Amino acid sequence: MFKEKLALVWEILETIPDPEIPVISVVELGVIRKVELTQLETIITITPTYSGCPAMKAFEDDIIQTLENKGFPKVVIKTIFSPAWTTDWMNDAAREKLRIFGIAPPQKGTNDKGVLFGSGPKQVNCPQCNSGNTELISQFGSTACKALYKCNDCLETFDYFKCI
Amino acid sequence: MDINEALIKYCLRLGDDAMILGHRLSELCSNGPYLEEDIAMTNISLDLFGQTRMMYTTAGEIEGKGRTEDDFAYKRLEPEFQNVLLVEQPNGHFGNTMARQMVFSVFYYHLFTELKGSSNEKLAAFAAKSLKETTYHMRHACEWIVRLGDGTEESHWKVQDALNEIWSYRHELFEKDEVEETLIENGIIPDSASFKPAFDSSLQEVLDRATIVEVTEGWKATGGRRGHHSEHLGHILPIFQSIPRTYPNSKW
Numbered sequence: 001m002f003k004e005k006l007a008l009v010w011e012i013l014e015t016i017p018d019p020e021i022p023v024i025s026v027v028e029l030g031v032i033r034k035v036e037l038t039q040l041e042t043i044i045t046i047t048p049t050y051s052g053c054p055a056m057k058a059f060e061d062d063i064i065q066t067l068e069n070k071g072f073p074k075v076v077i078k079t080i081f082s083p084a085w086t087t088d089w090m091n092d093a094a095r096e097k098l099r100i101f102g103i104a105p106p107q108k109g110t111n112d113k114g115v116l117f118g119s120g121p122k123q124v125n126c127p128q129c130n131s132g133n134t135e136l137i138s139q140f141g142s143t144a145c146k147a148l149y150k151c152n153d154c155l156e157t158f159d160y161f162k163c164i
Numbered sequence: 165m166d167i168n169e170a171l172i173k174y175c176l177r178l179g180d181d182a183m184i185l186g187h188r189l190s191e192l193c194s195n196g197p198y199l200e201e202d203i204a205m206t207n208i209s210l211d212l213f214g215q216t217r218m219m220y221t222t223a224g225e226i227e228g229k230g231r232t233e234d235d236f237a238y239k240r241l242e243p244e245f246q247n248v249l250l251v252e253q254p255n256g257h258f259g260n261t262m263a264r265q266m267v268f269s270v271f272y273y274h275l276f277t278e279l280k281g282s283s284n285e286k287l288a289a290f291a292a293k294s295l296k297e298t299t300y301h302m303r304h305a306c307e308w309i310v311r312l313g314d315g316t317e318e319s320h321w322k323v324q325d326a327l328n329e330i331w332s333y334r335h336e337l338f339e340k341d342e343v344e345e346t347l348i349e350n351g352i353i354p355d356s357a358s359f360k361p362a363f364d365s366s367l368q369e370v371l372d373r374a375t376i377v378e379v380t381e382g383w384k385a386t387g388g389r390r391g392h393h394s395e396h397l398g399h400i401l402p403i404f405q406s407i408p409r410t411y412p413n414s415k416w
Binding site: 048050051052053054080081082083084085115116117118137138139140141142143144148162164 | 200201203204207208209210211212213214215217218270273285288289290292293294296297299300302303304306307310366369370373
């Protein structure tokens with residue numbers, strides 16, 4: 001019974017979309033770290049993508065509202081910072097959803113060996129035409145977690161979900 | 165000094181540094197040199213505010229008197245802020261902004277690299293998280309210094325001037341008083357002297373690539389950690405704190 005209830009919470013969480021990138025859920029994004037059920041409370045432990053990510057408040061409100069609407073008792077959000085969120089937690093299915101949505105998914109393996117200047121250009125494929133002939137326009141894109149790229153073949157600009 | 169007292173002050177110092185610089189960068193929102201950099205400045209600003217919130221919240225928890233992040237941000241006066249003078253300096257032209265950003269992020273990159281091994285769980289988690297963001301900020305600033313320094317004649321002398329101006333402010337980042345010494349003795353934070361050579365050589369590497377032969381400096385900035393600020397902080401706080409001071413305790 002308890003296990004089923006716990007699984008149900010996870011199932012519900014999987015239906016809550018990222019407010020900025022609605023094709024992936026908060027679970028796929030990796031911000032949900034733990035779910036605990038007590039008699040009085042439903043405790044959801046989350047971790048922010050970036051320290052100042054303005055979407056975190058929306059995440060919290062959406063989680064509380066969705067679970068309470070489904071009849072779960074007092075939903076409490078706990079925020080932890082360790083281990084620090086990494087794009088490596090995103091699975092292949094989520095990466096593919098990002099690509100179809102028009103965002104180049106993060107590359108695997110977050111440790112860039114370069115320090116002061118990064119380790120030079122790595123190939124990011126255009127999510128529109130799949131060309132590898134792309135260039136970085138800015139490390140800082142439309143949200144904290146994205147960089148801005150341009151495709152030199154189809155000439156579209158696109159977001160790249162940067163590795164962290 | 166009591167360890168908890170030192171911890172509270174140290175967290176507030178890290179928070180103050182990040183908050184004041186975060187505010188400075190937010191001034192460039194809609195005022196950036198062009199759209200992509202405008203967005204970059206506000207992105208970095210957001211990261212810094214996130215870091216500020218973590219440190220202020222941690223300070224409040226250790227203090228245990230119910231003070232929140234907002235109390236620290238909005239209800240303190242100039243002398244209570246202990247940020248380094250570096251972060252209060254005006255944005256100037258883009259070369260000034262990037263020179264300030266390079267010194268700040270290179271220092272914090274090296275500090276966080278060590279601090280993530282802290283015996284204090286909160287500080288270790290904070291440093292590990294912030295290091296990822298700071299690395300991006302640092303690369304962005306270093307690449308700009310190279311581009312400007314190794315750019316046109318005008319961009320070269322402008323960034324040279326910017327570096328000459330900001331150079332005196334880097335010493336303060338390495339100052340130690342009772343707060344740092346207490347925490348170093350107890351193995352909670354690294355001794356900044358241990359990564360000073362790495363900090364110097366990082367800056368030198370950027371200067372070399374930027375074809376900057378020598379940076380001149382005439383004095384050493386000091387005072388911020390004791391609450392003695394430049395005129396600029398007195399202009400920042402009334403803007404930063406205007407809403408909570410006009411409408412105390414309002415919620416939205």
